[in-house]
Amino acid sequence: MRGRALTASSKFSRLWFSLTTCVGDVREGFVEITRHTLALLGLVVVAVTLTFFARPGLQASASEALMGWLEMRQADTLDIPEVSNAASRSTATAVKNLPKDQLAVTYWLSRKYRVSPEPMGALVSEAWAVGERSQIAPTLILAVMAIESKFNPFASGSQGGMGLMQIEPQAQSETLKPFGGRLAAFDPLTNLRVGSRLLQELLQKSDTVEEALQGYAMASGQLNDNQYIDRVLTEQKQLERLTRGLTTASIATRSGPHPL
Structure with missing residues (x-):
C-alpha cells in the first residue's frame, strides 16, 4: 500500500516538473521572440527613416497620403446638421x-x-x-x-x-x-x-x-x-x-x- 502511494507521488512530481519546465520554455521563447521582433521593428524604422532622408520626394508623398487619410477621417466624424437646426439659424x-x-x-x-x-x-x-x-x-x-x-x-x-x-x-x-x-x-x-x-x-x-x-x-x-x-x-x-x-x-x- 505504501509502495503504491510513493509511486503515485513520484508520478505527480514528474508531471509537475514537466508542466513547470514547459511553462518556463514557453515564457523564454516568448521573451526571445518579442526581443527579436522589437529588434526587427527597429531596423525597419531605421531603414524607412534613411529612405525618407535619401528621397525627399517620397517623404512628401507619404506626408500627403497621411494628411489625406486624416482629413477623410475628420470628414467622416462631422455631424450633418438637421434641416430643423438649419431653419432655426436662418434670418x-x-x-x-x-x-x-x-x-x-x-x-x-x-x-x-x-x-x-x-x-x-x-x-x-x-x-x-x-x-x-x-x-x-x-x-x-x-x-x-x-x-x-x-x-x-x-x-x-x-x-x-x-x-x-x-x-x-x-x-x-x-x-x-x-x-x-x-x-x-x-x-x-x-x-x-x-x-x-x-x-x-x-x-x-x-x-x-x-x-x-x-x-x-x-x-x-x-x-x-x-x-x-x-x-x-x-x-x-x-x-x-x-x-x-x-x-x-x-x-x-x-x-x-x-x-x-
Whole structure:
C-alpha cells in the first residue's frame, strides 16, 4: 500500500516538473521572440527613416497620403446638421405673426427692394426690438439700412463698409469681437445691432438727427453727405406714414406673403 502511494507521488512530481519546465520554455521563447521582433521593428524604422532622408520626394508623398487619410477621417466624424437646426439659424420669420405696423413696413420694403418677406420681416422685427432698447426710431434704423445697402447683407462699399448698415470692421473691431470678429459684419442681425449702436452713439453726441446722419455717412464712406441725409430722411418719412396708416390700408392688413 505504501509502495503504491510513493509511486503515485513520484508520478505527480514528474508531471509537475514537466508542466513547470514547459511553462518556463514557453515564457523564454516568448521573451526571445518579442526581443527579436522589437529588434526587427527597429531596423525597419531605421531603414524607412534613411529612405525618407535619401528621397525627399517620397517623404512628401507619404506626408500627403497621411494628411489625406486624416482629413477623410475628420470628414467622416462631422455631424450633418438637421434641416430643423438649419431653419432655426436662418434670418427669417413668419410674417403673419408680425404686428400690423411691422407687417406694413415689411411688405413695402420687400416689394421696393425685391427681398423676400420672410427675411425682411426678421430685419424689421429686429429693428423694432433694437429701437426700443436704444430709444432710436426703428424706421430710422431701417431707412439707414435701405440707403446703405438696399438690404443686401453681403454689400461691400468702396471705403471698406460691409453688410446691411455698411459698418467698417476695422473701426468696429472691439464691438464685433463678442459676435465672432470681422466676418460677423456679414451676419445680418449682428450688422444691424452694431450699426444701430454706432447710430445711437452719434445721436447722443449730436444736436440733430441730420448731424448724426452726417457722422454716420462719414463712418460708412458716403461721398455726398447732404444727398445721403436727404435720402435717409425721405425713406424714414415713408416708413413713418406706413406705420401710422396714412397709406393704402390694405397693405397693413394682409396676412399672406406676396410674390416678388
